[in-house]
Amino acid sequence: MDRAEIVHRNFLSRVAAQDFPEGPSPRAGLSGEAAVSLFRAQCLSRALDRTSRAMQRAGQGFYTIGSSGHEGMAAVAHALRPDDIAFLHYRDAAFQLARADQVPGQDMVWDMLLSFACSSEDPISGGRHKVLGSKALMIPPQTSTIASHLPKAVGAAYALGLARRRPPEHRELAVDGIAMCSFGDASANHSTAQGAINTAGWTSVQGGPLPLLFVCEDNGIGISVKTPTGWIEASMGHRPGIRYFKADGLDLYEAHAVAREAAEYVRRRRKPAFLHLRTVRLYGHAGADVPTTYLSKAEVEADEANDPLLHSVRLLAQAGALQPDQALAIYEDSCALVEARAREAVTRPHLQTAAEVMASIVPPSRACAATNGPSAQARAAVFGSDLKAQDEPQILSRLINWALADLMLEHGDVVLMGEDVGRKGGVYGVTQKLQTRFGSDRVIDTLLDEQSILGLSIGMAHNGFLPLPEIQFLAYLHNAEDQIRGEAATLPFFSNGQFSNPMVLRIAGLGYQKGFGGHFHNDNSLAVLRDIPGLILACPSTGAEAAMMLRESVRLAREENRVVVFLEPIALYPMRDLHEPGDGGWLSRYPAPDARIALGEVGVHGEGADLAIVTYGNGHFLSRQALPEIAAAGLAVRVIDLRWLAPLPEAALLAAVAGCAQVLVVDECRKSGNVSEALMTLFAEQGISAARLTAQDSFIATGPAYAAPLPSREDIVAAAVNLAGRGV
Template sequence: MSNRADVLEENLYTLFREDIECPSADLAKPIGGNSALTGYRFLDLLETLYVVRHLDLEARALKDRDEGYYTIASSGHEVNAAVAAALRPTDPAFLHYRSGGFFVERARQVPGQTPIFDILLSLTASSADPISGGRHKVFGSVPLGIYPQTSTIASHFPKAVGHAISLERARRLDIPLPFPDDAIIVCSAGDASLNHSTALGATNAALWASYQNLPVPIMFVCEDNGLGISVTTPSEWIANRWSKQPGLSYFRADGLDLTATYDTATQAIQYCRSERAPTFLHLDVVRLLGHAGTDVELAYRDIGDIKESESRDPLFLNTRQAIKLGLATGAELDALYEESRNRVHRASRQAASHPRLASAEEIIEPLAPYSPAKVRG
């Protein structure tokens, strides 16, 4: 099987070179005349998509050089950047592990952030990684309000629900919080994780509390790519399972389309923020480049299925839309794509030169000391 990353890039290069002539659009106006997304914001989000794809590719290059240690990609899920754009940085986030787009886009909203470098420090297990100190590859940031999570089996759901309930509880007890009164919690996961008992118990707790008129301002986001590593999710399972939950307001969007995702996410967020009630945002996405860099997809997927997924690459689809809408030319977007690659490469070289943890003592240093006398006492 050929290098699928090369295939995705060649598809983009072909698009960049296509002779598509469209009149230039006014970037200050809404996309299509009725979207909440302007041309300027669309191009900002498209740049985020490019950056995240290059971070995924660089993660694999680092692994090949024995300088990086994590290759689960955000490829195919990059449009979660539009969810971040619709939220505020003061809305605490508990994120899925394919949330590169969300992380990079939220960093645009907070001055002084270095999301590319921070992600690369994490990929290289550098002790300078600001969120885990080289102990775990995770999306997390104190200034961005993103709580570091290992989200594989929805272990973050109970924490997210508890946090949502605590917002109103703290207000009633006059406990100051670093969030505005109308903040909401966002909690994202893949389709397979939503089958796990942890997710089911936590969402049930949220709905149970909300049913009793307790404020639970949480937006669950399902990034549905139809695969749980090598196991296929039954068609329409997520929609049928979650759209009919009493007390859970359900929204669905094409998670490959920046405009559709931004507009639908805006509606879901407005509902959750005003009603202070559990909300579910279902995004139909696609998984590209396998589950991780070590994944051999042909062991469980037909090459035709893989190529069909590649035909829905959100970078290709949104680049084509930008060109056809007259937001930019193919040549301009080609330059933006390469400039994004260069930014990632420069940051990667810098991150790889930073020190790593060198002993078990350094790794466990943040843990509370073991004190048998205190335990017995």
């Protein structure tokens, strides 16, 4: 007999014998009707856990991480409002069931059974994963979370405060709402949890509104590793800027009373709070997990003896809300209901094709208010003397700065955030003057934590803002890439397009910085970005192109709900000359504020038919530098700037190389795992003769050897001439 069946039989026999675990009397604050409703949600949650295991044994269900022992979360749901956005731990079925009782028209048992069965009719994920989540209940879906949802909960809470001062066009959350996130005691040790909690306290101490309730469900163990006794309270009980609350989650009445007190504190003070909720874990981690392999039988039985449903029956009886025989009837009716409905749920259809699975990778577009761009008066007020300078050729970094200013003028919900972007104006001056022009709540100097920067962006997008976060260097993204891969990019996929978190993530990156920083500041690997489904990766090379591509990136995020990464080549920020000192060949004029380069539109320089050089970023600059020498060898060449690296602009690219005898791919990134591999595959599939010149599979050194592993102008000339069969 497995532990789930043991717990079930223990409950039946102990309630019948009125053999209950000891505990305090019920606290005030819950009406009898409300308490019975919450107990019903607890029973349904328990029945769903048992049924999910039966479905898996029958090959009809695909998820068995349950909520048994955590049913006290039903009381937390009752302490909150149904429009308070909730980012849930995967053991929070009772929370979702109790919240559904607050919103008319919900059939959460049926919805969750469809999710267990991975039916295409599952209303939250469309059969893509078993997730807790509901648009109607303001619960964005989570996959098997550790703590990766906590940074975006901080962002959502920050957005609630900012929306009071600057209401965004697509605001989702109530003005007086709060945000809530829940997680386990083991997850509290994860870097994403620690970063989010630290960021919340950091913001609160500085006086910023951050109405966020952290709920730590402490069952004392993470899969098989025990949490040290007293660890959560010792480590979280005195965090600066965060009020600590503690409750027994086995006690429905106490959990509700303390959760309500914590929620009222957060709502009234607009400050974060930490609710430490004692729970137990029943059954083990999941269906295949046998807890007695790493816990003694006595420890397992001690937790089972503290079954929160047994505590609830005792408390309901003591409160005069429900007699034990009536509670037993509710439990048995819940089991029968769930079993009966499961028999129907497993007959519902599933996703069948790749197209069906992929249908929600790209979210649906949304209606946006029309805009004619910033007025002449507004531009004059913001730009001042820079308006006259816009008539003169400028460097890349300055044109990006002006494009950001125009975008912030045009769209009041555009918000920039990142380390040093405000008062300093960015490490390379790209965001200079923007904080002065638009305020510190639209150009936000963040703490040094890339996970929190991206979480802030994701959470703010949940409330209708259009975030433009900055990661200072491409290498720093690796500290936080899961916030893009596992959170931002997957949200439309796992919500069947119902939730999205559009943003334009600006990253300074790539190589060729002379003698500065080594691979920490010269990172030429894009592999972690190019393989994320649905993500758009843009890489400009000239200032005018950067301005027009940035505008298109913002349009894609604002109107089409896309996640865009805008990769800015650091080495080209200050570039002025192309061939000779003082020639100004890489400067460009600021394009009109309404000029854009559309997604998938490539750049073509020249009309030569002997060779097409396909490249991007610094490779575009170097290829243009190489043209005179290549031409001197008698070759007629065209240079094609990809601009959009993901998804690859295949149709435009094939049209651009049409009629050329040879194709040379120049990829400044490493030979393995980068753009050139996809390009060579495309050309091979189309029967086009091509070769590639790439960086070596190496990190970049500091000092004189900074460019040694990277393609050079001389390398491009040699490769072009050799490919054309002319020899050097």
